[in-house]
Amino acid sequence: MKKLFAVLGDPIGHSMSPLMHNDLFTHYNIDAAYLPFQVKPNDLETAVKGLTSIGVGGFNVTVPHKSAIIPFLDGVDELAKSIGAVNTVVNQDGMLIGYNTDGPGFIKGLEGSVPSLSDQRILIIGAGGAARAIYFTLAKDAPIAVDIANRTVETALQLVEDCPFPIPSKAISLDEANKSLGNYDLIIQTTMIGMYPKVSEQPVDLLNLKKQVLVCDIIYNPLYTQFLQEAKSRGASVQNGIDMFVYQGALAFEKWTGIFPDIQRMKENVLKQLGGANYVNW
Structure with missing residues (x-):
């Protein structure tokens, strides 16, 4: 049957x-x-x-x-x-x-792009359900630090406080994220900003992005958001949500x-x- x-x-x-x-x-x-x-x-x-x-x-x-x-x-x-x-x-x-399997699926998707998560300083943009799944799963692998940037800092702070795994983390505003992007080795965009039909929007600017960085966006419609296109133009490696x-x-x-x-x-x-x-x- x-x-x-x-x-x-x-x-x-x-x-x-x-x-x-x-x-x-x-x-x-x-x-x-x-x-x-x-x-x-x-x-x-x-x-x-x-x-x-x-x-x-x-x-x-x-x-x-x-x-x-x-x-x-x-x-x-x-x-x-x-x-x-x-x-x-x-x-x-x-x-x-x-x-x-959302968080573990994201981690599996990084294989081959990130040598070792334990060596990474990571920024997660957004504090919703996808961010929570990715953050908690990353925290189990004990990277150097995982920070959460969100429009509402209080929501990001609650996410940090909820994490059951010991990991250096801080909650920051999107403006703070703009200024400190150069501190991170891996940047993960988890919001719906930039999804079709509002394809010209992005959550933060990338003026301070360093070149040796992987930028991920969990959106896959469009396949490459404005956020990823700009990151690529600034010398970063990029990965979409597929x-x-x-x-x-x-x-x-x-x-x-x-x-x-x-x-x-x-x-x-x-x-x-x-x-x-x-x-x-x-």
């Missing part, structure tokens, strides 16, 4: 996960299907019970359910619990166990099937859906 996997969100029509995972099931000869379900917040508990009753193999969770789903699960791993958000659920013999998206999906697929999938295949499928050309490290 075909195994069911799913993604729950509201809205959900834009999700590229079904194309990505269904292609992988076909590629690895796995008799399974991955379907999108639009679930309103008030219907989340009912949807989880329904998926459990029909023996779902696992499912992803996206906005706005990543935190709200936790009370309806049988267990949550330590990282996801500390982040306070779940994006991947595995059905283990009838028990629904929640994980967060790596994080693909690796978080790959880690979910591995939890469901035991197979770590073909990353390049996944990237190419995502780019086709976005209307992009061949994937390149631009």
Whole structure:
């Protein structure tokens, strides 16, 4: 019998996960299907019970359910619990166990671009859910420091205070970030600033950016935001959000099937859906 996997969100029509995972099931000869379900917040508990009753193999969770789903699960791993958000659920013999692969997916995407996180001074721009997942996961790897820059400094400070791992960190304003960009080896833009259709916007200027730095933006529509384009023009290496998206999906697929999938295949499928050309490290 075909195994069911799913993604729950509201809205959900834009999700590229079904194309990505269904292609992988076909590629690895796995008799399974991955379907999108639009679930309103008030219907989340009912949807989880329904998926459990029909023996779902696992499912992803996206906005706005990543935190709200936790009370309806049988267990949550330590990282996801500390982040306070779940994006991947595995059905283990009838028990629904929640994980967060967003942060680990981002870290996997850095492999080959950052020799060792322990040698890095890192700036995260933004203090929302994605920033939280990336920050807590980075903190486990004990870099030299991870600072958080946000429009509302109090929100960044709360994020620093919430981190369960001992790491030198400070909360700073975006103006302070502009002045101190030269202090960082890795800069990670986690806000939606610069996403289509407001493609001309960016969260900070890059006048003080040093050349030997990696600048990441978790946005992938457009593929290369104004923020990344300017960083590239100033001599930085850049990485867009496709790596994080693909690796978080790959880690979910591995939890469901035991197979770590073909990353390049996944990237190419995502780019086709976005209307992009061949994937390149631009």
